[in-house]
Amino acid sequence: MGGKPFLALNISAFPPDLSVEVLSEILRGGADKCLQAGVVVAGGHTIQDKEPKFGLVVLGFVDPKKMIQKSGAKEGDQLFLTKPLGVGVTTTALKRGLITETELAEVIASMSRINDKSSALALNHSVRSGTDITGFGLLGHASEMAEASSVKFQLNFSRIPFLTGAKKYSEQWVFPGGSSDNKLFFENKVTFDTGLTESEQMLLFDAQTSGGLLVAVPAEEAESFEEEARHLDQNVWNIGKVTIGSGIVVEK
Secondary structure (H helix, E strand, O other): OOOOEEEEEEEEEOOOOOHHHHHHHHHHHHEEEHHOOOOOOEEEEEEEOOEEEEEEEEEOOOHHHHHOEEEOOOOOOEEOOOOEEEEEHHHHHHHHOOOOOOHHOOOOOOOHOHHHHHHHHHHHHHEEEEEOOOHHHHHHHHHHHHHHHEEEEEEHHHOEEOOHHHHHHHOOOOOOOHHHHHHHHHHHEEEOOOOOOHHHHHHOOOOOOOOEEEEEEHHHHHHHHHHHHHHHHOOOOEEEEEOOOEEEEEEE
16 A cells, blocks of 8 residues: 555464474564564464464554555556466465476565565555455456446456466466455456456466555556666566456456
């Protein structure tokens, strides 16, 4: 939302038989990312559970006049994505022992990359409408933006970036259960080009973990947005535009 985080609390649920070494590495990983984001870890809460879970609740400051919300996208805005898709299908392939070391390194690097640069970039170019792409997949979160803004999103599949193995594993239908749930819930809001295969369509419903941002950049700012992104070494992809209407159209 364009906020600046400053304080975090650990939220942990760990099995009592989990080794101290593993526990320490989980907490250290969270602390390292907080340090990278300029956040102080001020404590937290821990309970016992059969399945290990870890996360953080984060507090921050935001200027209400510059806050990025799901509403506010306008006709003519250009839609930019800041991370490739395919985390869900790739990590599911990992669980099945299918992916290569290179693919594993790529998906870990993507999930480990924080969105500070892309958030600052959006604020520098008058972006007021955006969202992160996480559990609802690209089309789920994009649908929420389009509906909140009372506009239509026109996406171009050929411009959408994917992790290296995502298309390969999508053809093998190696999707997490959440991706199928996303399709069931959001597909009535989407019109696909008839040239797109079922697996290609499903990739856009794929549930992401620690995905990038989808932002609606004013048309007059689009060129300078891309130029500053190159200067910051921040990847951005122009994947479509905002038009009059409702729902989402995905072109080939």
